[in-house]
Amino acid sequence: HHYPPGPKPLPILGNLLNAPSKQQWKTYAAWKILYGDTISFTILGQRIVVLNSLEAAIDLLEKKSAIYSDRPRMFMVGELLGWAQQLVFSPYNEHFRNMRKLLHRHLGSRGQLEKMEPYHELIEAAAARFLVQTLQDDGTDFRRLHNNVHNTAGAFTLRIGYGYNVGEGKDELVEMMDEALIGFDAAAVPGAFLVDIIPALKWVPSWFPGAAWKRRAQEWRSLFEQMTEIPYAMAKEQALQGTGTESIVSQNLHQDMSPEQEYDLKMAVASLYGGGSDTTVAVILSFLLAMTLYPEVQKKAQQEIDSVIGGDRLPLIHDRDQLPYVQALISEVFRWNPIVPLGIPHRSTEDDTYRGYFIPKGSIVVVNMWHLFQDPEIYPEPEAFKPERFLGANPQQDIRLFNFGLGRRICPGLNLAEASIFASCAMILAVFDIQKVVEDGKVATPDFAFGTGAVSHPLPFKCAIKPRSKKAEALILGR
């Protein structure tokens, strides 16, 4: 067979030894120069196809979505921990289609931002509360800043999914959900657990010497079950008593529901927190880092807000169309730090040929999102933060064509993400100045540096977030 080209396989181990383990996206982009935009290689007999262009991603994931929409089977995280039951790692089956339909009905598809209208008020309230917390904290303590951003992001999804209101400071439900996600992160690294490679190990009893991983898996499994069951049971009870806030759960519960329908609902709603919290946090922190590093961009956006909104109220989601510079700025945040650098891997369910190359059934197909955002042919000077790219007579390629993925696995939270990120960024710009901190008489410039995980976070950095004026302070406090 004539597979898509790529680095030469080594006997037995395939490319395990020369496959990069950190920031793989940069290596894959470099391989594009050697092998083209559709490359492939094997790891322990598993064929992996990496797509390095929007054209190839559309051709396979969108135009042939019927056979490119499955997920790889990851035994540890998927089966032992249970995450294959939620949307992100669900196989392409009936349960998957039911969960997607349900979420589309509430959150809309690509281009249906108006589906967020029923949620505008609560999204804006959560964003406004973040302003109050930030006014108290001033942003210089990264851990607290991260915490506030994180609670705000969690608040959107828990409120919409379950009608749950995240409390001030530490919130028990948020903490429990986060602990479950730690298990997910640890177990989702491909090949981190031998059982993914040698499935027969699952039959080893957990008391057996050397089977500590199995006990750990049991703890993570129980956390997974708590994160799916506890908030659901809470929302259900409130709905039955007629006391709760309206939510996706309350709107879908009905008396003659089958157990299968209830399972679809519970797992679909549980998928929102995992998909929506870490990603949103990474975007907002990238935004704050960019504003710290590019004060002139910040000033331009503030001028736009001042002239369109004036200083007497906070900007709201329905002001979006009147604020093209702020919108371009947010697009540039997505482009500058690609949040999910390799997307989430797909798996093919039929043999296929593409441009004369054979892609066997069961291949893992990965879009190099990082390269799509950073390709210097499409976005010259990719490291520079320039919202102007997306404005004027000849704007550069709109990132909204692909920034939430493609095909039947496209991010179901994309409208919520757009609305909540717009509300947060526009409100922050309206009332705060984000500045470099001065330490021992020296201005400290943060690094342009990001972690290496599946979701790309800025490394901890310092900034000072101060109200722009007394009037801004009064706006924050709702006076």
Ligand code: HEM
């Ligand atoms: C903040 C920015 C966000 C970005 C950049 C982002 C990006 C992505 C990407 C690239 C995918 C994979 C698409 C694919 O497999 O081809 C995805 C999937 C997903 N996202 Fe998002 N997302 C964001 C926010 C959210 C939010 C707010 C939610 C929930 C409310 C969410 C829930 C999900 C879920 C459940 C999936 C899995 C879909 C599936 O497997 O069918 N995401 N997202």
